[in-house]
Amino acid sequence: MRGIALVGLRPLEVRVEATCSPGLPVLKLVGLPDAAVREAGERVRTAIQRHGLRWPGERVVVNLAPADLPKVGSSFDLPLAIAVLAATGQVPMAAASRTWACGELGLDGSVRAVTGQLPLVAGARQLGARELLVPAAAAAEAALVTGLHLVPVTDLTDVVAALEGRRPAAALQPLLPPLRPCTDPPAPDLADVRGQPLARRAVELAAAGGHHLLLTGPPGCGKTMLAERLHGLLPDLTTDEAIEVAAIHSLAGERRPDDPLRVRPPLRAPHQVVSAAALVGGGAGVPRPGEVSLAHRGVLVLDELLEIPRAVLDALRQPLERGEVVLSRARARVSYPGAVLLVGAANPCPCGHLGDPRRACSCRPDRIERYRARLSGPLLDRLDLQVALQPLARTALLDGTPGETSSVVGARVAAARTAAAQRWGAVRLNRDVDAVLLRRTTARPALARLAAALSGLGASARAFDRMLRVARTIADLEGREVVDVGHVEEAVAYRLPPVPVPA
Amino acid sequence: MSGTALWRLACEVEELVAPGTQPAVLAALLAWAVRPRRTLEGLRRALAARGGPDGSPAEALLAQVQEHVDDQDAAAASRLLPRWRARGCRVSVVGDPGYPARLAEDWPSTDGPVLLATSGARPPTAPTVAVVGARSASSYGTGIAAWLAEAASAAGVHVVSGGAVGIDAAAHRAALEGPGGTSVVLGCGHDVGYPRGHARAGGLFERILAGGGGLLSEQLPAVPPKAGIVRARNRIVAGLADLVVVVEGGPRSGALLTAGAAAERGRPVLAVPGDIRLAGSAAPNRLLAEGAGACTEPADLLAALASDRVAVAATVPQTPARTTGAMTVLPREVHRELAAAWPRAVTGDGLIDRSGLPAGTVLAALTRAQVAGEVVGRADGFVLRRAPEPGGR
Numbered sequence: 033m034r035g036i037a038l039v040g041l042r043p044l045e046v047r048v049e050a051t052c053s054p055g056l057p058v059l060k061l062v063g064l065p066d067a068a069v070r071e072a073g074e075r076v077r078t079a080i081q082r083h084g085l086r087w088p089g090e091r092v093v094v095n096l097a098p099a100d101l102p103k104v105g106s107s108f109d110l111p112l113a114i115a116v117l118a119a120t121g122q123v124p125m126a127a128a129s130r131t132w133a134c135g136e137l138g139l140d141g142s143v144r145a146v147t148g149q150l151p152l153v154a155g156a157r158q159l160g161a162r163e164l165l166v167p168a169a170a171a172a173e174a175a176l177v178t179g180l181h182l183v184p185v186t187d188l189t190d191v192v193a194a195l196e197g198r199r200p201a202a203a204l205q206p207l208l209p210p211l212r213p214c215t216d217p218p219a220p221d222l223a224d225v226r227g228q229p230l231a232r233r234a235v236e237l238a239a240a241g242g243h244h245l246l247l248t249g250p251p252g253c254g255k256t257m258l259a260e261r262l263h264g265l266l267p268d269l270t271t272d273e274a275i276e277v278a279a280i281h282s283l284a285g286e287r288r289p290d291d292p293l294r295v296r297p298p299l300r301a302p303h304q305v306v307s308a309a310a311l312v313g314g315g316a317g318v319p320r321p322g323e324v325s326l327a328h329r330g331v332l333v334l335d336e337l338l339e340i341p342r343a344v345l346d347a348l349r350q351p352l353e354r355g356e357v358v359l360s361r362a363r364a365r366v367s368y369p370g371a372v373l374l375v376g377a378a379n380p381c382p383c384g385h386l387g388d389p390r391r392a393c394s395c396r397p398d399r400i401e402r403y404r405a406r407l408s409g410p411l412l413d414r415l416d417l418q419v420a421l422q423p424l425a426r427t428a429l430l431d432g433t434p435g436e437t438s439s440v441v442g443a444r445v446a447a448a449r450t451a452a453a454q455r456w457g458a459v460r461l462n463r464d465v466d467a468v469l470l471r472r473t474t475a476r477p478a479l480a481r482l483a484a485a486l487s488g489l490g491a492s493a494r495a496f497d498r499m500l501r502v503a504r505t506i507a508d509l510e511g512r513e514v515v516d517v518g519h520v521e522e523a524v525a526y527r528l529p530p531v532p533v534p535a
Numbered sequence: 536m537s538g539t540a541l542w543r544l545a546c547e548v549e550e551l552v553a554p555g556t557q558p559a560v561l562a563a564l565l566a567w568a569v570r571p572r573r574t575l576e577g578l579r580r581a582l583a584a585r586g587g588p589d590g591s592p593a594e595a596l597l598a599q600v601q602e603h604v605d606d607q608d609a610a611a612a613s614r615l616l617p618r619w620r621a622r623g624c625r626v627s628v629v630g631d632p633g634y635p636a637r638l639a640e641d642w643p644s645t646d647g648p649v650l651l652a653t654s655g656a657r658p659p660t661a662p663t664v665a666v667v668g669a670r671s672a673s674s675y676g677t678g679i680a681a682w683l684a685e686a687a688s689a690a691g692v693h694v695v696s697g698g699a700v701g702i703d704a705a706a707h708r709a710a711l712e713g714p715g716g717t718s719v720v721l722g723c724g725h726d727v728g729y730p731r732g733h734a735r736a737g738g739l740f741e742r743i744l745a746g747g748g749g750l751l752s753e754q755l756p757a758v759p760p761k762a763g764i765v766r767a768r769n770r771i772v773a774g775l776a777d778l779v780v781v782v783e784g785g786p787r788s789g790a791l792l793t794a795g796a797a798a799e800r801g802r803p804v805l806a807v808p809g810d811i812r813l814a815g816s817a818a819p820n821r822l823l824a825e826g827a828g829a830c831t832e833p834a835d836l837l838a839a840l841a842s843d844r845v846a847v848a849a850t851v852p853q854t855p856a857r858t859t860g861a862m863t864v865l866p867r868e869v870h871r872e873l874a875a876a877w878p879r880a881v882t883g884d885g886l887i888d889r890s891g892l893p894a895g896t897v898l899a900a901l902t903r904a905q906v907a908g909e910v911v912g913r914a915d916g917f918v919l920r921r922a923p924e925p926g927g928r
Contacts, residue, residue, distance in 0.1 A: 229887040233894035380914065386674060387914035389882075392813060396671035397700045398732065420914075422882045485906050506895060521899035525883075 033118065034132045035096075035111035036155045037103055038148060039318060040359075040366025041279065043155025047097045048108065050115035055091030063096030066317070069103045075137045076113045083141035083188045088120050102364070104318060107146040110135040110165060114191060123195040131195065132156050133165035141188040145170035145289045150282040153177045154275065165194060170289040173282075176275050219264025219296075223437040224257070227424050231258050234417045234526060236441050239265035240448040241505030242463035243498075244352060244374040244414055246337070249421030250388045255377035258421075259333045262375060263299040265442050266331070267449060271295075273329055280328055280368065284321050297330035304336040308344045312357050313368055319359040324351045325368040337376035338406045345411055348374070352414045355464060371464070376415060378407075388423055413495050416463075416502050417526040448508040462504045467497040470504060474515040478503070481517050485524045499523045540609035541566060541601075547616055553625040553633030553653070560593045560628055564650060565612040566604035568755060573603075575649035575753075576767075583643040592630035592642060596649065618726040618756035624652045633657065638774040645800055646770055648753030652725055655749035658718045658775055662840050663693040665776035665797070666710075667769070667790045668702025668783040673815055674914055676702055676783035679807055681709035682878050683780060686833030688713025692840060695775045697722060697768060697789070698750070700730055702782045704739055711746040718749045720772045722765030724758040725750065751775075765789070770796040778840050780805045780830050784818030791818050794827070803839050805830035864903050865910070868892060873910065874923035880916035 033048040046063075059073040073094075080087050094112055096103050110133040118128035134152045136144045146152070149170040154177050156164045163181045166174045171184035183194050193199070225232060231247065235258055238245040245262070247255040269277060274295050281287035281298075302311065302323045309315060313322035324332060334340060351357045355371035380386040381400040386393040395403075412418075453460045456469070471479065482503075486496055500515070502523035507515045545562035552558050568575050578599055582588055588595030619626065627633035629642055629649050635658050638647040666684045668676055680702045684694045688710035696703040698719035710717040719740065721729075728734035740750060753771060758764060769789050773779055773796035781804065784790035794804045804827045809816025823829055830836055863870045868890035872881055881889075887897045901917055904910035910917050 227888070228884060229894045230883045230898075233898075387882075387916070389915065392673040392675045392810065393914075394671070394673060394813070394815070397677070397704070398670075398730075401732070420883075422884055485902060518895070518899045521902040522895045524902045525898035 033111045033115040033128050034161070035108050036132070036134055036152050036159065037101060038151055038155060038283070039101075039364055040321075040368055041151055041155075041283065042366070043151070043158050044098075044101060045159050046101070046103060046108070046111070048094065048111040048115040049097065050092060050094045050112075050119040052088045052090045052092050052119055057087075057089050058091055060091065060093045061096070062093065063099045064102045065096060065108075066102060066104045068106050069096070069108050072106065072109045072112050072137075075109055075139060076116065078139045079137045079141040079188060080113060080116065082139065085117065085122055085188065085192075086120060088116075092116060092119070102317070105146060105148070106136040107134040107148075107152055109137040110143060110167075110185075110191070113137060113188065114165075114195065117192070117195075123192055127195045127197070131163060131165060132159075132161040133191075135165065135167040135170075135185070137188075143167045143185050143187055143191070145173075147285045148279075148283040149173055149289055150176065150275070150287070151279040153180075153182070154279055156180060165191060173278075173289040173291075176271075176278070176293055219438065220257070220260050221438045222261045222265065222441055223434040225254065225261065225435060228254060228258070228421065229435075231419050231421055232435055232441075234419045235262045235265065236445060236509070237502060237505050237526075238262055238373060238375070238417055239441075239445045240462075240509055241452070241501060242371075242373050242461040243416035243502055243505065244376075244463075246376045246378065246412075246415040246418045247421055248378050248380045248419070250384045250386075250391075250423050251379065253421040253423045255421060256333070256335060259301075259331070259335075259375040259377065260299070261438065262373070263297065263331045264438050265445050266297045266373075267442070267446050268295045269297055269329060276369065277329055280321050280325050284326060286326060298327050299331045299333070300327035301333040301335065304334070304339045306340065306344065308347045311344055312347045312351060312370070313359050317361075318364045319361055319366055321368045322357070324348065324357055324370040324372055327372045328369045329371060330373070331375055332372040333375045333377070335377045337378040338403060342406050342408060345406075346408055349408075349410055349414065352411075373463075374415070380420065387420060390423065409492075410494075413492055413498065416498050419526065444509055447511070448505065451508045451511070452505070462501045462508065465501060465504070467500070470497065470500050473504065473513065474500060474520075475517070478515055478517045478520040482520045482524065485521070495527065499527060502526065540606040541604065544609040544613050547613055548626075551616060551619055551624065551626050553627035553631065553657070555632035556627045556634075557593060560597045561626055561650070562609070562612070563597055563600050563604060564628065565615070565755075566608035567600040568650075569608055569611040569615065576646070579643045579646065579649055587643060592639075593628050596628070615756055618724075619652060622654045622725045622756070624654045624725050624756070625657075626650055626652045635775055636660070637663070637777070638771065640774075640800070645774070646796075647774055648771060651751055651753055651771075652756070653749050653751050654725060655744040656716070656718075656747055657749060658695065658751070659693050659716065661691060661693045661715065663695055663776045663778075664836060664840060665695045665772045665779045665793060666702070666706035667696055667772060667779065667781055667793045669785055669788045669790065669815060669818070670699050670701040670703075671785075671815065672701035672705070672783050673813065675809075676807075676815060677705035678913075678915070680705040680782045683709075683782070683807075683830065683833055683836055684717070685709035685713060687836055688715035688717065690833075690837055691715050692837070693718065695720060695772055697765075697772055697793075698730070698733060698740070700732065702784075702790075704733065706782075707739060707743060707748075711743050711748055716746065716748050717743060718751060718775070719743060720768045720775070721750055721752040721754070722768045723752065723760035724754040724756040725752050726756040727759055729760045766792055769793040773797040773802070774800065776802065778803050778805065778836065780807065780836055781819045781822055781827070782807045783809060783815045785814050786817040786821070788818040791822070794818075794822055803828065805835060805839055807831070863909060864907050865900050866890065866892060866896070869897060869900055870923075873917065873919045877919050877923055880913050880918040882916035886917065 035046045037044045037046045117123045145167040153174040157180045168184040168186045351370035357370040358367045381395040385391040503519040506519040545558040548562045549558040684706035692715045694710035694717045696706045733739040769792040773793045779797040781790045806819035806822040806827045
């Protein structure tokens with residue numbers, strides 16, 4: 033009998049073996065079960081008895097192998113029950129030993145869906161399972177994973193039937209849910225943004241190349257508004273990507289089994305009192321995915337970036353550079369995907385009015401410097417597009433001509449993304465391209481100009497490569513194959529210190 | 536007192552003295568000043584009470600102290616010298632040729648410091664303006680301070696200030712590249728490194744020294760920036776200047792002390808009118824109410840200097856220095872907008888909107904212009920580094 037254990041999103045095969053021997057009628061579970069797995073014994077025994085099946089009057093030993101891997105959660109109920117039924121000859125042993133199963137049992141013998149059903153099913157396929165018993169309640173979701181035969185079961189009767197080679201009742205129902213495009217309200221349109229040509233341009237570049245964006249500006253100048261519209265510019269996820277995202281959400285308990293598959297990229301905006309564990313993942317035992325992973329392939333908005341404690345922010349450095357989060361704990365080392373587009377919003381100074389033509393800033397320069405230092409240099413380096421927003425005049429809000437709509441800009445973004453994907457293959461986004469490859473598509477004078485501009489900025493080598501990536505995206509938006517001096521110069525403009533200490 | 540210890544100190548001091556200062560006098564004064572409770576300012580007061588020195592200030596000071604210093608004092612003073620030496624300081628005594636003449640006027644009834652340690656260049660004899668204000672400055676204040684100081688320096692006027700963050704720093708920064716140059720009066724000893732951001736490698740102080748300016752202090756090299764000491768240096772700022780301009784400051788700002796010291800010496804004071812609702816406008820607005828002149832543009836500053844010293848007028852050009860518009864690396868439309876707004880800044884959004892060019896083109900051009908040094912990016916937008924040619928398009 034086989035079940036699946038997940039370490040993070042990595043599936044591991046768990047063999048469940050049961051044996052009966054003379055002795056007191058107790059159930060002994062071995063193989064590092066956690067509390068939920070240990071309690072499975074009581075659930076399984078009651079379910080089997082209530083269902084008119086026989087619980088052996090002997091000592092039952094169940095082993096979960098490999099014995100040194102900690103087993104977590106209630107998905108082992110079903111394999112455990114089948115192992116006991118096979119050991120007592122109530123189902124054929126041969127069928128049981130080649131079957132995979134996952135699901136939780138109720139006391140009445142019903143089979144229920146578990147948290148993280150989708151990654152479990154995807155994991156079973158990855159491990160080479162041909163046939164998998166899944167709770168009928170989760171069958172629709174499980175059916176998103178193709179390439180293995182799913183047998184939906186509602187209770188132990190179905191399970192016995194399936195193992196005896198009969199068709200369980202639940203399998204008669206139609207399975208595939210329509211791949212509904214997400215039911216989110218339509219994303220707000222970029223045409224609502226009046227003026228702000230600089231920010232609009234940066235948002236377009238961020239959407240096209242996946243570059244991280246930092247918006248600074250006085251309160252109420254439209255930082256949040258722009259972040260939402262950036263999300264609206266991103267193309268839909270492919271089915272595989274959508275399943276990957278859904279698997280993470282399923283694991284985090286953020287997704288119910290009957291939720292439709294969302295094809296829009298996720299948009300996550302945790303509040304600024306977020307902890308490091310909530311942001312990048314963590315928790316007791318096997319760490320759970322955090323906001324970065326929940327925003328995988330989508331947008332992570334951090335408002336009031338400078339109000340977030342520096343230690344929490346610095347936890348973002350690795351995921352921003354590598355697109356994944358590796359959480360090493362004493363018990364387990366897991367990695368979750370975390371390829372996000374980070375949009376940070378911050379006030380330019382503690383009072384928020386630095387650079388505001390209408391209100392004087394009342395902050396002392398050293399306080400501004402200290403405020404900005406909350407963002408560590410390495411993290412600031414990774415924010416490729418830094419834009420200082422100006423508050424809009426009221427007249428511009430009412431009468432300003434609306435800019436291009438999201439669909440116009442989105443078409444350009446899609447074209448640029450296609451160009452990048454064709455060039456880079458698997459990597460797909462300019463943000464993630466290897467620097468060496470990048471330089472091959474850049475004109476020599478452009479490299480020289482970038483180096484010259486950077487020596488004045490005192491920027492790092494990492495900043496050099498990241499600016500080159502932005503320049504690549506600018507060229508892609510123009511449909512150019514070679515990155516030229518003009519593209520590089522524009523890329524540098526998003527880095528020039530928006531505020532040197534007032535001079 | 537022991538003659539040999541003091542004599543040895545005088546030998547050590549010899550390489551630190553400014554031209555025209557006698558090592559023996561400086562050695563005796565240092566030995567006096569290293570002991571707590573004995574202040575050089577006390578010496579000045581005693582001399583002032585007696586109705587002034589007979590002979591030169593140096594001789595009078597020497598006469599006052601030489602009976603009171605001993606071997607221990609000389610040894611303690613000798614331990615301080617390496618710290619001055621490390622900073623390349625020269626020390627002069629009041630009344631000596633190396634000591635700024637303006638600061639020594641009417642000494643000891645005016646409160647010029649007895650000693651002045653200078654690293655870098657000594658303040659020139661050129662007309663001098665003090666541009667002063669609070670550390671907690673608004674962007675308005677720092678912008679105005681920079682505007683005034685840059686224009687003054689461009690006209691050959693030397694700019695002094697206190698080297699603090701905020702207004703002082705903005706004035707120094709703006710003046711340091713012009714022909715007038717700039718000097719800092721420190722609120723602590725030379726070897727303390729305060730304010731830290733200015734004293735670190737590559738900081739403002741290093742740039743001022745590299746640009747031919749100077750750092751001045753009346754304190755022994757290790758004296759920390761205590762409030763009283765910082766406030767006392769304001770009288771030196773005033774003493775060095777022909778004119779004091781107060782840009783911004785709260786109701787108890789040190790800038791008021793600078794203005795008061797200038798008034799005592801009979802030197803004119805100008806104030807920059809500020810928003811009456813902001814705390815930072817209290818000092819200049821109060822000075823205006825008390826009769827100070829209003830400074831609303833660099834011409835006011837230059838005019839006040841010219842009327843004070845007739846000799847100044849000849850050295851002050853009527854229009855600020857300029858670069859030729861033909862040399863611009865900017866697109867014509869962008870340069871036109873920046874020139875029209877000068878000396879105010881234009882935001883990136885404003886330039887894109889009004890030039891009618893694509894955002895990418897404007898941004899690329901601005902990078903080029905910043906690398907070329909034609910444009911400066913600031914919190915409130917972009918501004919031409921130099922005044923545009925009048926009427927130039």
